[in-house]
Amino acid sequence: MRVGVLAVGRLRASSERSLVEDYLSRAAKAGRGMGLTGFDVTEIDDRKGSGRDGEAALLLKALPESAALVALDERGRTLDSPGFAGEVAGLRDRGAGGLFFAIGGADGHGAALLERADLLLSFGAMVWPHMLARVMLTEQIYRATQILAGTPYHRV
């Protein structure tokens, strides 16, 4: 099952980008043995500046039709890390056509994206900048691979 991140905005060379690349390459290595592939980021740049509805249309265009979609939104559901890993494994085991995570822009997600989403996932009630949300998400994806592999990375 392909795992991917769809994100509004470009992350220029920065410490955040290095962290995202590092977590995704470590997740890709771990994912090989457990039926998880991809671990890539597709960046969406709404050049027409049509706001969150325009961004939602571009995010949905990049989403494979049969893939499960998790939209990151502070108003969503909170999960602990083993619970998150369980969701990933459950989708893989049910043969989902991919698992994609969508990170919105400055105004959050448009209605069409929220309606298509299978899950709204929150990292707490506080709002984080999109680049930190990207770092936190990719760390949790990497952590999920470690929980599923039974390594000591996730200690609790």
Ligand SMILES: C[S@@+](CC[C@H](N)C(=O)[O-])C[C@H]1O[C@@H](n2cnc3c(N)ncnc32)[C@H](O)[C@@H]1O
């Ligand atoms: C700067 S935030 C935009 C917040 C926007 N005001 C809203 O109402 O959604 C950019 C993106 O980062 C992600 N994000 C920020 N804080 C988050 C949180 N606590 N939980 C989950 N995702 C978050 C979301 O995908 C959000 O669309």
